Amino acid sequence: MDFGFSEEQLELYEAVQEFCDDVLAPKAEETDAKGEFPWDNVKQMAQMDLFGIPVPEEYGGMGLSWMDWAVVGEQLAHACTTSGAVFAAHMLCMYPIMAFGSEEQKQKYLTPLATGEKIGAMGLTEPDVGSDAGSVKTKAKLVGDEYLLNGTKIFITNGGAAETYVVIANANPEKGMRGLTAFIVEKGMEGFEIGKNEKKMGFPSVPNTELIFQDARVPRENVLGREGRGFRVAMDLLDVGRIGMAIGAVGLAQKAYDDGVAYSLVREQFGQKISEFQAIQHQIADMAMEIEAGRLLARKAAWCKDNGSPELSKIAAMAKVYTSEVCARVCNRAVNIHGGHGYICDHAVQRYLRESKLFELVEGTSEIQRNVIALEVLKEAISQRK
């Protein structure tokens, strides 16, 4: 077991850190406040080759590891939560094409996503379908050489900004979840419209929109994998999505911690820095400890992905639920350390606290993650009894 990185990895992370320190972090507040998709950041992230880290080089990627993607994702979320969220959501579109796409689909769709020339999004959630992914109501009907899609997706991250969408619809409702099929849908296809962009508790610059399909015409060759494979595609990409959420949560928690510690080192009360009070010190110790544990779990999940570990679903779910709950606790503590100032918008910690809630909810709530974990560990226990 090796907790270190190679010299090459360290050089790559250092380059990313310089970019984060010089470009993303100084305007993170402005990027959030603007309420607009951060195109300028995204273009520069593309120039830095950040989007296609684990994508093979023949499709415009870097051919690096999921571990590298995880470390960079944490760096981005730490510097600018908005950019980190766009980065993670982009992978939800890129990964299924990478894992299930045909050679033609990879050439056509994966390459521009990996280079960051185009942004991607993924559509699973519907007004009546959240964690119960098997009950997707968007229908796909084969007519000649095209599928006609009908239905509405909601809360789609990167919606509107993205040009490429991976959409889960049911092509054979009688078969239930076995009818689920993944489609690559392009912005501008007839019958496909971007709907309302939701106002949220945080992340105003990250779009979460409706995708509206009214007899949307999607060519048959845009089926990902084959008809009926949609549930498998969704489950596989959710594992990656959970790693994405875990690294984002760790990055945000680290930022809130950094701000809290920095404040405790300058704020004086009763004639001393508040960092000298044991009550504050214990909070700092708890934050540091939990972030470290969360980071290890998130990186273990990335390691599982790199090594094709059968434990991936379990570890990714553990990483997601643990880091998101750590993130919420850390952000809450960071506000506490700031005292009344933490409630004032001049300090960013109140924003971190609002943002932290996101990580507990998306890609499956904490409750759903616990279901996944319990299912996996009970399966293991039963097989051991035999």
Add this chain to the structure above:
Amino acid sequence: MNIIVSIKQVPDTTEVRIDPVTNTLVREGVPSIINPFDENAIECGLQLVEKHGGKVTVITMGPPQAQQALKDALAMGADEAILVSDRAFAGSDTLATSYTLAQTIKKLGEYDLIICGKQAFDGDTAQVGPGLAEHLGIPQVTYAIDIEVEGKKARVKRLLSDRFEVVETRLPCLITVVKQMNEPRHASLKNVMKARKKEIPTWTAADIEADESRCGLNGSPTNVVKVFAPQRHTQGERLEGDVNDVVERLVKILREKQVV
């Protein structure tokens, strides 16, 4: 275009601390960086090559650890890098430095353009670039904010203290650039990985056929007699008060200076 960019490794002055006891600069543990103006020079070279084709070769004279600055330049996208390093170069002033760099460039062979930052962050002399051009016997244009290359000519816009000046020069020539010219790019992941695979050769005094009497301390006539803080130039005089009064004083000053 065959472009040579000459750079210098300098201490990151934003990280330099002052020893509270001796009041001298603490240089130990201070990270070294590419002289910031030289990053503009590299960026300028990369942009010209993107537009006109060719390659960017980065050179530096310095101790072995100056290799890091060259690695950083390669990570920005430069094609090749050469370190010129020899004990014989220790203690070089700007004359010896520009001589050594000129010998290096002579060994490199054909080139169209040499680009330097306008000056180094630590020494602030702004002499090495112009000195280099003199040693090579080529035209020089300093303080460039924009360069347009057409065939064997360059149109260069110079940033002076109170105006711009546009000059045309034949190539090859040497141009020093100001920081307002561009925004140096960050090292992308691809370039970092490419840079890792590149060898950076080290050339010694013998390699560049340098006359050792013109290198290092031997070749440096400069003697540091005294170090002092220069007097600040006054930024001008502000006239305040009653308008009629101010106008009267202004006219009087202008007459004294024989402006009117």
